[in-house]
Amino acid sequence: MNTRTNHLLATVLSTVLLTAAFIAASPITASAQHHRAHPGYPATPDADGRHVNAHGGCVIAHDGQWLWYGEARPERGFTSLGVSLYTAPMTENTPATLSSLCWKSHGVVLSVVDDTASLIQRGCIIERPKVMWNARTRQFVMLFHLELKGRGYEAALTGFATSPTPEGPFTFHHAQRPNAGVWPADFSNEDIAKAKRLSVSDYPEWWTPEWRVAVADGLLLNRDMEQGQMSRDMTVFVDDDGTAWHIFSSEENLTLQAAELTPDYLGYTGRYYRIAPGGQNEAPCIFKRDGRYWLICSGCTGWDPNEARLFSSFDIRGPWTQHPSPMRGQGARRTFGGQGTWIWQQSALQSIYFMADVWNPRSLAASRHLCLPVTFDADGFPVVNGPQ
């Protein structure tokens, strides 16, 4: 059984046990349960007073508006309703936070469907949607992590959807595993030959020193060469030259990959690079400041929070250097209960925020949002202080 399955089982089991104990102890209403699950973190009300149901999301600027896309989750269960959109007018001269704006709900802009032949049929899982405006094709392009109905987290696909307008409805374009048949761009012929000799059947036991070396050398890259690389937790980044990158947890969540997207953002060029092989990083969030790329990730503990990781590089293709977590203050060791989803750069104001989800697996829809300013220390390293 792999770690993902272990995490899922542990999460499901603890959720069932906790929920049973909770209900037995006090027969209370659903909203009171949500409140108890998040002491200290209030809901983020939209313009109608409903908690914003957009998780694992992103906020982008468009035409004087902030567009907040995220996972639309049901009150109960782990499947998806699709991707929701909330908008708010951009404020001048004042940095905005998620809770300072009045968010108008536009409902679900990419919806799961009832067609059982569709890859996004009801019962599938859509996570971490990220949206980019493509000026060449004049389309909003959405990438997301897609898992197929009834197959847990094994499909590990990237979904693509487009819309000419921000409000959609977005049209599902296709889903795929990235970069089938292609080795990382910085692999030499020797690296490729070495990886090709690695077979998972020679490493039945995980976490041994030999297995770790084999993973770093491309054991799982080789395993997935034909069908394409796994892609789960993910983000996107459009660089100053207009090149778009998709950064995702691959190789059984052990290794991140940064893959260049085609100019229409609807596929891969085949140029991709690995980040921290074997490092078990999830929830990648990236930004660029003064020519330096910063990547904030989480570890792999499912819905439970863990300590954030920080990496930097002067080239998105690497090499990346790991630094201590940028989180400071009470609760920093568990990222204040959250897991990163997006770096919200308000460029006109030079304000940068770290957005995170405080997951509530009993009711994913009720998961809370954190939006914390990123400041910089004397050496130019990012610092994120806990919620006040």
Ligand code: GAL
């Ligand atoms: C987290 C991941 C979430 C979701 C969850 C499922 O680690 O960041 O997006 O996939 O696991 O257990």
